[in-house]
Amino acid sequence: MALRQAWQKAGKVLNGGALVSPGSTFARALSTSSDPLTLEIPVPFKGHKVDPPSSTVETSAAELVDFFRTMFVMRRMEIAADSLYKSKFIRGFCHLYDGQEAVCVGMEAALNDKDCIITAYRDHCTHLGRGGTVLEVFAELMGRKDGCSLGKGGSMHMYNKKGGFYGGNGIVGAQTPLGAGLAFAQKYLKVDGVTLAMYGDGAANQGQLFEAMNISALWDLPVIYVCENNHYGMGTAEWRSAKSPEYYKRGDYVPGLKVDGMDCLAVKQAVKFAKEYSLKNGPMVLEMDTYRYHGHSMSDPGSTYRTRDEISGVRQERDPIERIRKLLLSHEFASVADLKAIEKEAKKEVEDALAKAKESPSPDAPELFSHIYRKSYGAEAYGADRKESTVKLP
Amino acid sequence: MAMAAAAPTVPICHGRRASPCSSKQVSVSVSVAMRAWASKSSSLSSSSSKSPRLVAAHATAVATKEAASTTSSSQGGHELLMFEALREGLSEEMERDPKVCVIGEDVGDYGGSYKVTKGFSEKFGSWRVLDTPIAENSFTGMAIGSAMTGLRPVVEGMNMGFLLLAYNQIANNCGMLHYTSGGQFTIPIVIRGPGGVGRQLGAEHSQRLESYFQSVPGLQMVACSTPYNAKGLMKAAIRCENPVILYEHVLLYNLKEKIPDEEYVCCLEEAEMVRPGTEITILTYSRMRYHVTQAAKTLVDRGYDPEIIDIRSLKPFDMYTIGESVRKTHRVLIVEECMRTGGIGASLRSAIMESFWDELDGPIGCLSSQDVPTPYSGPLEELTVVQPHQIVTAVENLCGKK
Numbered sequence: 001m002a003l004r005q006a007w008q009k010a011g012k013v014l015n016g017g018a019l020v021s022p023g024s025t026f027a028r029a030l031s032t033s034s035d036p037l038t039l040e041i042p043v044p045f046k047g048h049k050v051d052p053p054s055s056t057v058e059t060s061a062a063e064l065v066d067f068f069r070t071m072f073v074m075r076r077m078e079i080a081a082d083s084l085y086k087s088k089f090i091r092g093f094c095h096l097y098d099g100q101e102a103v104c105v106g107m108e109a110a111l112n113d114k115d116c117i118i119t120a121y122r123d124h125c126t127h128l129g130r131g132g133t134v135l136e137v138f139a140e141l142m143g144r145k146d147g148c149s150l151g152k153g154g155s156m157h158m159y160n161k162k163g164g165f166y167g168g169n170g171i172v173g174a175q176t177p178l179g180a181g182l183a184f185a186q187k188y189l190k191v192d193g194v195t196l197a198m199y200g201d202g203a204a205n206q207g208q209l210f211e212a213m214n215i216s217a218l219w220d221l222p223v224i225y226v227c228e229n230n231h232y233g234m235g236t237a238e239w240r241s242a243k244s245p246e247y248y249k250r251g252d253y254v255p256g257l258k259v260d261g262m263d264c265l266a267v268k269q270a271v272k273f274a275k276e277y278s279l280k281n282g283p284m285v286l287e288m289d290t291y292r293y294h295g296h297s298m299s300d301p302g303s304t305y306r307t308r309d310e311i312s313g314v315r316q317e318r319d320p321i322e323r324i325r326k327l328l329l330s331h332e333f334a335s336v337a338d339l340k341a342i343e344k345e346a347k348k349e350v351e352d353a354l355a356k357a358k359e360s361p362s363p364d365a366p367e368l369f370s371h372i373y374r375k376s377y378g379a380e381a382y383g384a385d386r387k388e389s390t391v392k393l394p
Numbered sequence: 395m396a397m398a399a400a401a402p403t404v405p406i407c408h409g410r411r412a413s414p415c416s417s418k419q420v421s422v423s424v425s426v427a428m429r430a431w432a433s434k435s436s437s438l439s440s441s442s443s444k445s446p447r448l449v450a451a452h453a454t455a456v457a458t459k460e461a462a463s464t465t466s467s468s469q470g471g472h473e474l475l476m477f478e479a480l481r482e483g484l485s486e487e488m489e490r491d492p493k494v495c496v497i498g499e500d501v502g503d504y505g506g507s508y509k510v511t512k513g514f515s516e517k518f519g520s521w522r523v524l525d526t527p528i529a530e531n532s533f534t535g536m537a538i539g540s541a542m543t544g545l546r547p548v549v550e551g552m553n554m555g556f557l558l559l560a561y562n563q564i565a566n567n568c569g570m571l572h573y574t575s576g577g578q579f580t581i582p583i584v585i586r587g588p589g590g591v592g593r594q595l596g597a598e599h600s601q602r603l604e605s606y607f608q609s610v611p612g613l614q615m616v617a618c619s620t621p622y623n624a625k626g627l628m629k630a631a632i633r634c635e636n637p638v639i640l641y642e643h644v645l646l647y648n649l650k651e652k653i654p655d656e657e658y659v660c661c662l663e664e665a666e667m668v669r670p671g672t673e674i675t676i677l678t679y680s681r682m683r684y685h686v687t688q689a690a691k692t693l694v695d696r697g698y699d700p701e702i703i704d705i706r707s708l709k710p711f712d713m714y715t716i717g718e719s720v721r722k723t724h725r726v727l728i729v730e731e732c733m734r735t736g737g738i739g740a741s742l743r744s745a746i747m748e749s750f751w752d753e754l755d756g757p758i759g760c761l762s763s764q765d766v767p768t769p770y771s772g773p774l775e776e777l778t779v780v781q782p783h784q785i786v787t788a789v790e791n792l793c794g795k796k
Binding site: 212 | 493495521524526527529531532533534535536537538539540541542543544545562563566567571572573574575576577578579580581582611612614634635636
């Protein structure tokens, strides 16, 4: 949502170079119409202790174009991060989200700024969806000053307080009780919003998730547990780690919905439905059936536990960006040239952000000691030899 | 200092290191002179009047709001037990700020397993006093998540040892979120509960968690020991923007004391002067404070003049008060209930040695609990914890026999 608004503000509504102006009904021009449009979701929802929502979703041409643009930026960003990691600009851990873009983009279409999102370490695109910028993401990945956490968090610790994005968590499953806490605060402070506590199929076996579900069901907290099931917990397939890989049913007394996570519109419909439910009745589980093209992280080739055929099969048949592209072309909301122009713009945006991020300096030495305490006590903090970086804490 | 000037032949003087064996030899002759001086000075200046230097140190070390440590106010004050003092502090803060809530097991309808939150459920409603299922990891995580969005939760661990189940949440999320988010999120949470060795509670219910949490960056830790400082520290912890762990002790809940009627808040980072003295600085906290004061009676009878400081703030240490004391007495004994390995005493010892090496006349003594799981058997349990007679012996060894 936020990203879309940012794009619109920047006047990125394209008319294309040599194209006919929008609104013309004759040539196949890029449509920015927000007239409502109803589409059918091909893969049906599966419900657990709840009647699934209708498979007819309301959208518009403008929204579809927006989905395409946003997902393309995210895809380019993740691919750029891949090469940055290989050229050692990014160190440590880097978990890429390409293939799963439809989940965070579809979610944002159903949420507003009163809602909160908290997720695990595969958070670059989620951060973007909540109002972050590509520059912030790259700078943080490279540990520079202009990063969203001032370079001190890294890939797994991206946060955006204004956008309602609570990270970015390194320990598997630990974000689910935090998410329940966010929902608790929303209910306590009577904020009319929900929290989406996202986790993966690997984290679905963590005890603290069930503890959090129990408490949120007991107290009717407005939290939606979103399981991004990409079918592999690092190198372990779901059938090898879960006795019951039907993650939408694992909430037991918490109702659940299984959603095609490669379809933006299905995700949007499901989250809209879950939000309405949750604000009245308490928690719900959404299982997003999705897929990641990269390995678990950059140190995992991703092909030792799955075949290359599987990966390319999904890419051909279920890729979220291709799906929207086909929709746009078949409904004649955009021509091939229009989409190429959008892609070119997106590539340029990512490249510019990358260049700027590379120029951003590393944090200064005294930053080592800042933000340890929120309110400190006037003490001194110093480096190991007491000569370098002596800092008076505020 | 006056002592060295009076005995110019003494090779031990401040600022110079003497090896332990040579100090023993010399200390025999020195102690005669010292004893004379000490008794003279103690007869002249009894504990009621303080030397000007000490008063200055005391005045600057203590926050302006706080009166002397255990003073009854001029307006009468009221007497209560420690758990009632905690309750009073918590209640006042909950009345003051609607964002303060209590999360824990049996805190609501049951009134708290140590009655700290008795009556709160009726007073504040079940949405502000939340009875959780037995799920420490997740309800601590929940409290941290709600603190990120502006609430000020007070998490009660029924026994501090149970919070080991929430170690990940406390270390990674509570302590570090402010840093890893580049300052975006503040976690004004208070985690409190009883810990320490009780009366034959068994190994798993007698844990001292301050040693495990002390190296988590971003946390503040305080330990209360009297009803006065319990209430004051509770209020200060709730008002603090940093995450604070407040360590209470199972055996101190029934301590009785008179506390002021008017509102007061203690300073979180400050140590408390229990008994000013001149000969040796004894640093302690929580329950060991009482073993130390008991030992002090014996010591004073035998002619020693110990200075007793309740450090209260376990992280960060109040190096100012401690430093002033070390500069005066030049001898330090730490008495703690933590285990020997990796306890608060271990950290405090190295912090003092690093900052005040020149002021020390001898090695810093440290009496801690034994590195054993606390046994169930009564006599054995007594052996694990530091007892007053051991403190007396330690002081005699450090200061020389009288």
